[in-house]
Amino acid sequence: MYSAAMIEKELVAASTEPLILSLLAKGESYGYELIQEIKRLSGEEIRWTDGMLYPVLHRMEDSGWITARWVEMENGRKRKYYSIKEDGRQALKKKREQWTVISTVLGGLWKGQHV
Amino acid sequence: MFDLEPSITEWRRQMLAAGLKTGRRLDELESHLREEISALKSAGASEEVAFEQAVARLGSPHSVYTEFNKIRIDHIWPVKIGWALWLAATLLAAGGLMRRLLLAGRLDLVLGAHILSVIAGYGGAMLLGGFGILYVVWGRSGRLSPARRQSLNRAVHRFGPLTAGLVIAALLLGMLWSRQNWGRYWNWDPKEIGGLCASAWLVALVVMQRYGRLSDRAVMLLGIGGSTVVSLAWFGGNLWYNYQNNHERLRAHGSETAWLLAVLLGIHLIFLVMGMTPAREARES
Numbered sequence: 216m217y218s219a220a221m222i223e224k225e226l227v228a229a230s231t232e233p234l235i236l237s238l239l240a241k242g243e244s245y246g247y248e249l250i251q252e253i254k255r256l257s258g259e260e261i262r263w264t265d266g267m268l269y270p271v272l273h274r275m276e277d278s279g280w281i282t283a284r285w286v287e288m289e290n291g292r293k294r295k296y297y298s299i300k301e302d303g304r305q306a307l308k309k310k311r312e313q314w315t316v317i318s319t320v321l322g323g324l325w326k327g328q329h330v
Numbered sequence: 331m332f333d334l335e336p337s338i339t340e341w342r343r344q345m346l347a348a349g350l351k352t353g354r355r356l357d358e359l360e361s362h363l364r365e366e367i368s369a370l371k372s373a374g375a376s377e378e379v380a381f382e383q384a385v386a387r388l389g390s391p392h393s394v395y396t397e398f399n400k401i402r403i404d405h406i407w408p409v410k411i412g413w414a415l416w417l418a419a420t421l422l423a424a425g426g427l428m429r430r431l432l433l434a435g436r437l438d439l440v441l442g443a444h445i446l447s448v449i450a451g452y453g454g455a456m457l458l459g460g461f462g463i464l465y466v467v468w469g470r471s472g473r474l475s476p477a478r479r480q481s482l483n484r485a486v487h488r489f490g491p492l493t494a495g496l497v498i499a500a501l502l503l504g505m506l507w508s509r510q511n512w513g514r515y516w517n518w519d520p521k522e523i524g525g526l527c528a529s530a531w532l533v534a535l536v537v538m539q540r541y542g543r544l545s546d547r548a549v550m551l552l553g554i555g556g557s558t559v560v561s562l563a564w565f566g567g568n569l570w571y572n573y574q575n576n577h578e579r580l581r582a583h584g585s586e587t588a589w590l591l592a593v594l595l596g597i598h599l600i601f602l603v604m605g606m607t608p609a610r611e612a613r614e615s
Contacts, residue, residue, distance in 0.1 A: 245361075246358065246361075246362050247361075247362050264387075264389055265362060265388045265389065266362075266387075266394040267389065269362075270397040270400060270401045271401075277480050277484055278479065278480055278483070279545070292361065293357065293361060294361055300544070302546055305545075
């Protein structure tokens with residue numbers, strides 16, 4: 216489903232929803248922009264396969280975490296903008312706690328270790 | 331000579347052929363494709379190369395279809411049963427109504443369509459309320475799994491506009507019948523006021539769910555509220571109307587209708603209050 220230059224695809228897949236929710240918590244956005252933003256923030260180490268992001272966005276919409284609206288641009292084209300809902304913020308809070316636990320445990324285990 | 335627009339039309343055709351039937355999904359993918367083409371052209375690629383690269387990055391029609399297919403929602407059985415009961419009740423009511431009108435020798439199409447849309451629309455609103463009640467019960471007992479949540483959300487998303495449309499159609503047909511028979515579109519009678527309130531509530535529910543940032547729980551509570559308003563409009567409207575215009579009918583059926591209304595209001599009130607507290611985490615996936 217995903218391709219990643221450096222990070223394994225399972226890890227990329229697991230982090231997709233928290234990444235999308237975190238980006239949308241900063242403000243509404245659309246699919247293309249989300250992909251570019253993740254590429255930029257990860258230094259191109261996380262690369263979502265373009266067409267595969269949209270089913271995830273739609274699943275999150277069905278789950279009631281995000282909502283979408285079509286916006287007509289100046290050039291007459293339309294873009295679908297997504298924004299986070301209250302349930303999405305709750306889900307993000309939960310995911311953040313879980314990722315923090317994992318990060319803390321790994322950080323503790325690797326402290327002072329040289330790989 | 332490469333021409334972008336026919337190429338995009340052909341790309342859409344291939345996506346449709348692969349099974350991606352939803353036009354809105356395809357519109358979104360096309361919007362993405364055009365963004366990518368613009369970016370690649372800005373980086374110096376020719377239009378043809380930009381198109382080919384953008385299509386490749388988006389994925390083959392088959393792979394995109396496969397990914398979308400993974401998110402298809404299988405409705406839970408209470409939702410399926412609810413749909414089936416609603417459909418069966420509507421069809422039975424339609425058959426019974428036509429039979430009565432034919433036996434009475436007055437086949438009034440406007441009146442028939444009005445009554446049918448009232449039954450289908452009000453019945454649909456009560457079904458929405460039922461979905462809301464299920465949400466509250468599962469939420470309170472910690473059994474609101476993601477699959478149940480998604481199914482109920484999708485059911486309200488799909489069924490809400492249909493129900494609102496039927497109730498609005500009922501209101502408009504009632505106004506037309508009133509104009510034909512009483513000379514005025516609007517008479518401020520209890521049934522009309524009830525229909526207006528139900529229409530307004532259901533339209534608000536649909537707008538809030540689609541464009542608002544309400545939580546699932548808030549939408550489900552609006553569904554229970556809609557069912558409450560419809561109970562008042564349907565049974566309360568009849569009681570009030572008979573009190574004003576038909577005392578004989580009120581004496582014959584008034585107490586039964588009043589009891590039914592009281593029970594319905596009581597049930598709705600209980601679940602509305604229960605639903606005000608947040609749902610617990612699901613224990614099952």
